Amino acid sequence: MLAIYVLFWAFSVFLVLPFGVKTSAEAGAEHVPGTAESSPHEFSMKKVAVRTTIVATIMFALFIANYEFGWVDASSLDYSDAANAV
Structure with a gap:
């Protein structure tokens, strides 16, 4: 379960x-000067980590609920018709 949560967390970062x-x-x-026009003004890894943890926890909870x-x-x-062809 920990490995699956880590996968959800890594996916949630993006x-x-x-x-x-x-x-x-x-x-x-x-x-x-020297930075791209589209580069972020400020970056807070703490905010990203907190938001990612929240999203990953919700997704993992839905995954576990679906499993249960x-x-x-x-x-x-x-959706294939192979099961109905016989």
Whole structure:
């Protein structure tokens, strides 16, 4: 279960990264020479880690709930007609 949670956490990082990011122009600060115009004005690893942990925990809880209650299983995702052909 820990390995699956770590996978959800790693996936969630990429979901969370674009949110709450402001460029220097959007923040009203001067552009730092040598950086891209689209680079973030400030980056807080702590905020990203907290947001990622929240998203990963919610996704993991839904995964465990689905495992326990069987809302979606492999047979419900089988859209081929191979099962009905026989």
